[in-house]
Amino acid sequence: MSLMKHTRLEFIVGVFLVLGLLSFGWLALNLGEVPWLSSSHRYIIYAEFDNISGVKSGADVQVAGVVVGKVGNITLTEDDLARAALQVDKSLAIPVDSIASVKSQGIIGDKFIQLTLGGDDELYKPGATITDTESSVDLESLISKFAFGKVK
Amino acid sequence: MTPSTPENTPDIAIEFDRVSKSFGQRNKKHRVLNEISFTIPRGLTTVIAGGSGQGKSVTLKLILGLLYPDSGRVLVDGINVPSLNKRELLKLRTRFGVLFQGSALFDSLTVFENIALPLRERTKMSEDEIRSRVMATLDQLELSGHEDKFPAQLSGGMKKRVGLARALQLEPEIVLFDEPTTGLDPVMTREIYQLFDSMQKRLGYTAVIVSHDIPGVFDIADQIILLNKGEVDVFTDVNEIIHSTKPYIREFAEMTMGDLFTRPEKEKCH
């Protein structure tokens, strides 16, 4: 009887803990990004830009409009270039003649990185750096060019 | 720690040295104890008596270090209790057993668990040793068969006995009783006193009983300390109280012991 009572208590607490941890796990895995877990199905490739203004860590990486990954850390290299770590799906093969460009969703929308895949047989290995990039379009300088009629 | 005072002979267990204690806010301060001094002898039963609100429970709390005096010293075996730090205080308290006014049994624990608690928490005894020891105590205090009940299922007298059983588990040198007969009927009260007396005689601890149950409690007292309006008077016999010439003691005696002369002689056992 007494043993029953004790194991019952432990059982209920166990159920509660499992339920709570599962909920938490679901939140973390499904909604958040757990780096040490999501890295298992993603790999990191770097891209260096002249100007990456507007792209935030966590922004999408797209190929032909399909989200294939996220932007990780953004750092400044020794050559004063912006170096973005792109976490992309393992299933995505990136040929060495691919181009990474900074694009906007609409004129005031969020910035994201678009990968334009090339046709080369040789592929970028995880950890490699894409140097063929197109930087942010500076909207203000574009407008001022229009305004002062310097557009050719 | 304070060194022993010269008058602190080995047969004195507890000494109050000009202790004062007040309560309340600044503009309505109540001085409960006013520079009182007395000693409590070792191995005997001392009763601290007085009307309600005369500071009886306060003296107990001072002895245990649950309250601090405004001035004066409270000495237990020559150690000044108010000067102890928390650890020393905990160590000192292991030498006390306390029976609280409402028994202070833990509602969520059974009788057995209540009595076993100090053994489980304070000793390294095995569960078997604890079991046999608690069962023996239950037997001594005529509580066998009630070990699985909860405090709420016990009568007042049984609660007191369980409280005493719990207080005695760690073989204390000094046992303090705070109003042990509150809420008990006269028959039960007498039984409890007899039980206290026999346990004290058997185990030889120093008993300090705080009570307003006058004169009933005097039957088992070796010494009586009377607290009244912040002052203290010490007697070794009830007759001293009755024949005292101090007016407030006479008044007190008449108020509380009007029936003493009519009581049957057999109750005065010593």
Next chain:
Amino acid sequence: MAETTITPEEEPPALALPFIFLGDHVLYILTDLGRMGIFLFSALVGIFRRPFRFRELLKQLNFIGAGSLAVIFFTALSSGMVLGLQGYYSLHKFGAEGMLGSAVSLTLIMELGPILTALMVTGRAGSAMCAEIGIMRISEQIDALECMAIDPFRYLISPKFLAALISVPLLTAVFDIVGIFGGYLAGVGLMGVNSGSFLSGMQQSVTNHDIRLGVIKSIVFALLLVWICAGRGYLVQQIRGAGFGAESVSRVTTQAVVLSSISVLIFDYLLTAVLL
């Protein structure tokens, strides 16, 4: 407590009375706060004292955590569904029903989950905790522990702290999930929002940062509620105006629930302002 002899003291001048009253009150509030601070410190230290009371922790986990699951479930389901409906009507005007998943999940994870869980646990477990400790205090059970040289914090208070600190974040996670499910039920099930856009909107908008904010909030709220509820019960005899006996416990319990609920709401604002 015995009080009879009144020491004669000079009557202060009438002009000084308001200052005496005010000063007295300020002194009391500071003392009270100090007592609560010492209580919090002792309780946190008590968590690391040995021997550890594992069974008591289980009991408290059962009471605070498992026992609150049903309340949390229904609160979460209904508030999630309300969020789904309200969100739908608001977003529908702009043709932005696709944002529903994102709106519901963000609201739940960052605000409603932590807050409502803390309020529910305060009402259910906090009040019981305060009353239990208060009764143990006035019936001298806590004094009895101290007289047996058993640290009441290690024995009684700290397991409650630990259990609350574990339970409340987990309950909050359960609340979030059930609430999102409720929102899905109302939005997708009743209002016919596209299921895919609900789910992907949710997955794309919620970031680690939002989840972290929710977790930090729930831990802070847990600490607040267990501190205030257990502390008020523990200090029941030192609280001015509480009265005596059973009445004091009931008054202090009401006070503790109100105080802890208000603190949760205030700290929610502060945390959001600092961490968002």
